[in-house]
Amino acid sequence: MKSFRTTAALVVAGTIRTVLRLAGKGATNLPGKIALRICPSFLSKIAYGKNVIMITGTNGKTTTTHMISEMLRKSGYMVATNVSGANLAAGLATTFAEYRSRERRAVKNRVPAVYVLETDEAAFAKTAGELNPSVCVVTNLFRDQLDRFGELLTTRKCIEKGLDSCNARILLNADDSMISALQKDREERVIFFGLDEAGMTRNIVTNTEDSGSMKPSSDAEYCLKCKKKFIYTARSFGHFGIFECPSCKDHRRLPQYAAYCEQEKAPNDESTMILKKGEHIVRTSLPIMGVHNVYNSIAAAAACVTFGEEVGDERLTIDFCAKALPDIRPAFGRMEKINVGSKSFCILLVKNPVGLDRALCMVSEASDVGGLYLLLNSNIADGTDVSWIWDVDFENRTFPDRLYVSGERYAEMLLRLIYSGAAPENIRSAEMSQCEKLFEEALAACPDGKCLYVLPNYTAMLALRKYLVGRFRLRNFWK
Amino acid sequence: MKQSLRICHLYSDLLNLYGDRGNILALMYRAGLRGIDANVYTLTIGERFEADRYDIVFFGGGQDAEQNIIRRDWVGVKGDAVKAAVENDKVFLCVCGGYQMMGKYYREFEGEQIDCLGAINVHTVAQKKRLIGNTVYRCDFLNESPAKEVFEPQKLYGFENHSGRTFLGEGVKPLAKVLAGSGNNGEDGTEGAVFRNVYCTYSHGSFLPKNPGITDHLIEKALKNRLGEEYCLEPAECKTENIARKQIETCKKGLTRA
Ligand SMILES: [Zn+2]
Numbered sequence: 001m002k003s004f005r006t007t008a009a010l011v012v013a014g015t016i017r018t019v020l021r022l023a024g025k026g027a028t029n030l031p032g033k034i035a036l037r038i039c040p041s042f043l044s045k046i047a048y049g050k051n052v053i054m055i056t057g058t059n060g061k062t063t064t065t066h067m068i069s070e071m072l073r074k075s076g077y078m079v080a081t082n083v084s085g086a087n088l089a090a091g092l093a094t095t096f097a098e099y100r101s102r103e104r105r106a107v108k109n110r111v112p113a114v115y116v117l118e119t120d121e122a123a124f125a126k127t128a129g130e131l132n133p134s135v136c137v138v139t140n141l142f143r144d145q146l147d148r149f150g151e152l153l154t155t156r157k158c159i160e161k162g163l164d165s166c167n168a169r170i171l172l173n174a175d176d177s178m179i180s181a182l183q184k185d186r187e188e189r190v191i192f193f194g195l196d197e198a199g200m201t202r203n204i205v206t207n208t209e210d211s212g213s214m215k216p217s218s219d220a221e222y223c224l225k226c227k228k229k230f231i232y233t234a235r236s237f238g239h240f241g242i243f244e245c246p247s248c249k250d251h252r253r254l255p256q257y258a259a260y261c262e263q264e265k266a267p268n269d270e271s272t273m274i275l276k277k278g279e280h281i282v283r284t285s286l287p288i289m290g291v292h293n294v295y296n297s298i299a300a301a302a303a304c305v306t307f308g309e310e311v312g313d314e315r316l317t318i319d320f321c322a323k324a325l326p327d328i329r330p331a332f333g334r335m336e337k338i339n340v341g342s343k344s345f346c347i348l349l350v351k352n353p354v355g356l357d358r359a360l361c362m363v364s365e366a367s368d369v370g371g372l373y374l375l376l377n378s379n380i381a382d383g384t385d386v387s388w389i390w391d392v393d394f395e396n397r398t399f400p401d402r403l404y405v406s407g408e409r410y411a412e413m414l415l416r417l418i419y420s421g422a423a424p425e426n427i428r429s430a431e432m433s434q435c436e437k438l439f440e441e442a443l444a445a446c447p448d449g450k451c452l453y454v455l456p457n458y459t460a461m462l463a464l465r466k467y468l469v470g471r472f473r474l475r476n477f478w479k
Numbered sequence: 480m481k482q483s484l485r486i487c488h489l490y491s492d493l494l495n496l497y498g499d500r501g502n503i504l505a506l507m508y509r510a511g512l513r514g515i516d517a518n519v520y521t522l523t524i525g526e527r528f529e530a531d532r533y534d535i536v537f538f539g540g541g542q543d544a545e546q547n548i549i550r551r552d553w554v555g556v557k558g559d560a561v562k563a564a565v566e567n568d569k570v571f572l573c574v575c576g577g578y579q580m581m582g583k584y585y586r587e588f589e590g591e592q593i594d595c596l597g598a599i600n601v602h603t604v605a606q607k608k609r610l611i612g613n614t615v616y617r618c619d620f621l622n623e624s625p626a627k628e629v630f631e632p633q634k635l636y637g638f639e640n641h642s643g644r645t646f647l648g649e650g651v652k653p654l655a656k657v658l659a660g661s662g663n664n665g666e667d668g669t670e671g672a673v674f675r676n677v678y679c680t681y682s683h684g685s686f687l688p689k690n691p692g693i694t695d696h697l698i699e700k701a702l703k704n705r706l707g708e709e710y711c712l713e714p715a716e717c718k719t720e721n722i723a724r725k726q727i728e729t730c731k732k733g734l735t736r737a
Contacts, residue, residue, distance in 0.1 A: 120685065150540055151542045151543065153542065153543070221492055221493065222493065222545065227547065227548040229492075229524075234480050278606060378730065384612065384638075385497070385613075385637075385638045385640065385683070386610075386685075387497055387498030387501065387638055387683055387685045388497070388498055389498065389685075390498030390499075390500050390501030390504065390685050390688070390713075391497075391498050391500055392497060393708050395504075408726075408730055409730065410726070411722040411723035411725075411726040412685065412688075412689075412726075413717070413724070414719055414720055414722065415685075415688050415720065415722075415723050416501075416688075418508075418719050419501075419504045419505065419508045419688060420504070424719065429722075
């Protein structure tokens, strides 16, 4: 039974959302914020008895959430999902309020409904218990917004707390030593996904081992328990790989769900991808370029199959997921390529060192680069500390001749590029207020047939996106 | 003859958080402006510290877990050699955790007191609340530096993120005075420490990139040790660094007042 408070909260949230929508604003947080104020237990009441899948971790949440949503939609579910960034309690509450009537209609028509929610790590600690999901996906743990969390282990504790406050099946990244260790004392609930060993030796073109004296940073080189350096027999990127502690012998578990791409170099959006569930093998293709998207794909497939097992839906097999994958388009700000006449541009959100590292790696290897535009802001949503860009390996990347920088802290990015050896005369820079003009300049200078790669952090992306939505008549991101 | 600068990067495999790597890149870049070859030598757990092989030693910060891994090696394996090097005026730059470990002890929040190296007379007491935010300091000795036309040359810009409060003992001078942020302990308005040629700060990552004055000061000190007191670093411009410095001044909204 819903209480009066819950109903009141729903009505108010619904009204606010409608008003904000009419005013042309993406109402992704405010309605939920007010609903939670009226009824603090709003989430646990509204989510009671509903199908919920939660996705947390520092990187890949949005893409994994998007992939799970698309797969479930394809199999006939009414999927409710939150937009990128609205992943705190208020954003989750807004999602429930927003989908309320659609869900009712679905139930009436005997269409199953499911909430697929990307959740911030700190918010996960509190909301997992309230939403009581049937499946939780933990993508990975990289340094991210340390000005907010203080330390990486604090973030990990948030995730642990969330996992222990619900009964969900838990999908963990086997290749991330920080995450896979979360299986301890939760063994019967845990399922692993990861890159197949074949992928670690084939798909990885950037081996951190041979970058000379300035090794790029890695987040978890040592066993947390024994303080001994892990021995790796294969690596993918960052601290991902097949590791073993020489002392306690804690090691990477064989993932029940594994994937890799067939060719011998970095996977792109045309690569053939192999998905494995135990001994069962199925071929598909990788929908979005980059080895991190191989991880997102297998995490999403594993989540769907596990969800199917939980609710007794036998249609959700690994074969079904493999079939659904190739049609999935990138999520908001994650490698969307937008054609403008004979050229294109592509936006790639970069929020933390490993994200920027992966993006620079992809730009380095892409054959169609016609310019690189970096934007750095330092608002609270971005993290007020911009020094993380110094942890990223710019030194071992190849940059295009045309470089552009903007953002409220563009000078720090300019300095980073110049210290890495980029020629100052190749870099054009502009204040954030001029970021649109610089975009136009960069696009105009981009040769025909090539793509301008735009790498903003969060609030810089929102600002630029707003401009691009009008300029190129893109769909509004909250739709 | 072409000069060279030999940089020791302590525990680079473990202490690589908060952009501290930027400091090494800054030393290399600004040495390079003078045609000086900079070589970086990494030194990790189990390896002995041989002071004669380096002109300047960089010791960064990390998370508590990693610092606990390091502490035993730092005191037990490298300790005596490092102490001797400090007494012989070797140039060190120590940031955050590295700074704390140069001191006498570190008392955990509601925990035990952990012995550190004791190469400089400072000690640290941890508290629950972390001091996090952008910082500005005033450093008097930076008026004279081979870095030419630095924008507001005496100002140091940084970002702090620490739970330890450090207090300076006798014989140790603060590196700077806090203008914005918390500094050593959030109480006495001091930031960092200087003892002989050991320079310590709580300013994380891209401390040297944003502060070319102190970068050049350190390079010159390091080379004077080997080439003689009369050695002077050629002046060099700081055009790009100045853009970043000016932008911090205009972005001051992110700065917390002490
Ligand atoms: Zn171990």
